Amino acid sequence: MTKHEFKSYTLNNFKEISQLDxxxxxxxxxxxxxxxxxxxxxxSYVVNELIxxxxxxxxxxxxxxxxxxxxVEADQYxxxxxxxxxxxxxxxxxxxINKIRLEFNPNPSGQDHNIPTVNGVKLNGVxxxxxxxxxxxxxxxxxxxxxxxxxxxxxxxxGMQDFKFAMKEAELLFQYLREHDRVTDILFTGGxxxxxxxxxxxxxxxxxxxxxxxxIQTIRIGTKSLAYWPYRYLTDSDSDxxxxxxxxxxxxxxxxxxxxxxxxxxxxxxxxxxxxxxxLRSTGAQIRxxxxxxxxxxxxxxxxxEMWRKQVNLNCIxxxxxxxxxxxxxxxxxxxxxxxxxxxxxxxxxxSGVCRTVRGPSMSATPGKIQLLGVTEVKGEKVxxxxxxxxxxxxxVARPFFAKYDPEVTWFSKLKPAFGEEKFxxxxxxxxxxxxxxxxxxxxNFE
Ligand SMILES: *Cc1c(COP(=O)(O)O)cnc(C)c1O
Ligand code: SF4
Numbered sequence: 001m002t003k004h005e006f007k008s009y010t011l012n013n014f015k016e017i018s019q020l021d022x023x024x025x026x027x028x029x030x031x032x033x034x035x036x037x038x039x040x041x042x043x044s045y046v047v048n049e050l051i052x053x054x055x056x057x058x059x060x061x062x063x064x065x066x067x068x069x070x071x072v073e074a075d076q077y078x079x080x081x082x083x084x085x086x087x088x089x090x091x092x093x094x095x096x097i098n099k100i101r102l103e104f105n106p107n108p109s110g111q112d113h114n115i116p117t118v119n120g121v122k123l124n125g126v127x128x129x130x131x132x133x134x135x136x137x138x139x140x141x142x143x144x145x146x147x148x149x150x151x152x153x154x155x156x157x158x159g160m161q162d163f164k165f166a167m168k169e170a171e172l173l174f175q176y177l178r179e180h181d182r183v184t185d186i187l188f189t190g191g192x193x194x195x196x197x198x199x200x201x202x203x204x205x206x207x208x209x210x211x212x213x214x215x216i217q218t219i220r221i222g223t224k225s226l227a228y229w230p231y232r233y234l235t236d237s238d239s240d241x242x243x244x245x246x247x248x249x250x251x252x253x254x255x256x257x258x259x260x261x262x263x264x265x266x267x268x269x270x271x272x273x274x275x276x277x278x279x280l281r282s283t284g285a286q287i288r289x290x291x292x293x294x295x296x297x298x299x300x301x302x303x304x305x306e307m308w309r310k311q312v313n314l315n316c317i318x319x320x321x322x323x324x325x326x327x328x329x330x331x332x333x334x335x336x337x338x339x340x341x342x343x344x345x346x347x348x349x350x351x352s353g354v355c356r357t358v359r360g361p362s363m364s365a366t367p368g369k370i371q372l373l374g375v376t377e378v379k380g381e382k383v384x385x386x387x388x389x390x391x392x393x394x395x396x397v398a399r400p401f402f403a404k405y406d407p408e409v410t411w412f413s414k415l416k417p418a419f420g421e422e423k424f425x426x427x428x429x430x431x432x433x434x435x436x437x438x439x440x441x442x443x444x445n446f447e
Contacts, residue, residue, distance in 0.1 A: 034072055039148075040067055042066065043146050050266060050270070064297055076103070104327055116128045118176050123173065152328050153191065174213075184215060184218060201245060218254065219249055219255070243282075257287075263294065278315075290320035292323065293322065319358060320360055321358055321362065338405075371388075378419075382405035386402070
């Protein structure tokens, strides 16, 4: 395959994208204005191979990468436009814009409450929320090949340092893992860890293959690179080194699992993505797929049916459908829970069992990952049936519970217990459980 040069476009150079002449003046202005609030970056592959430029502004991949005026409030738009027109000094502009950005709830669902410590040192690049799985945010992987307009992790790459989870000391991570042998999974996340070089990735992964890490059985990599830059696995200068690294992991007897983010079936249509998936699978790695449900991008069950079907045909395993969380341009992308469930079941009903490995719609909230099983009626009361797919307390998992039905509700925190009860069954136990199960000296700051 011929080598493909990665060319990225940001606010500094997006006007070089020749296809933008298909946009109106207002649409181009919106990229500049809203792009100062939401993360904005795209690249040559997305622009030339994924977006259908005859379908603007409705094209799902255009909406996934390019800021649009209706993603923010009218007064936010007006404020930023005024700031840009005033031609302020850079620092002044950034300070003013960061103030507006804080309105977007940059750290949703208590993510900053899961940070462990080793010898009294806070591991800022680690989250340990569920007993078996540790999340690691390598500091060199805190960017992506393109940015999603719905992203809730944008404070990590928009220069708002205070919100960064990144850490430099991989050694502290290894020490933490050695001391916690109930951990079976490590999940590299970001940003996108696949923006790192093969050599950097190897420096994090190879120590996990050593004898003192036998309890680590699965190494997961959360990545959007198959959708945004499949040439990462094909023609980048270190693509072959990557393959060798992955083969080594599999040979060491570990399960290597890519958690691949795909938001739309259009991301699976190119020759490049099919080849990248095949090459990655040939190392022995597995690929599981996940995506949030997003209005304007994939709020149609046909998109999901086609996406799951294509993924299975390409040898990927559908894994999670998420509800869009409470941050960023949520108003633009959010859907009522009932509608999420309707889209999920309409799609689920139309595929065979091989696609039904997917679970959803699921909300990643403070107590855990909560699946909406459906709307039903119990003792004459209309209710939502729910269950934990993951819980801070493993005992909560797979027990059905009920919330009051509300057709408007879009997020778990707005749900009330059904049958006039005051609390959900898990609410009293939240604090105590975590202390007992995780050796509280290692975990502070838990709400
Ligand atoms: C989803 C998630 C995991 C992994 O959960 P699995 O159900 O095992 O995929 C781990 N930690 C956090 C914080 C998560 O949100
Ligand atoms: S790939 Fe993931 S982390 Fe990167 S911008 Fe998209 S949602 Fe955010």
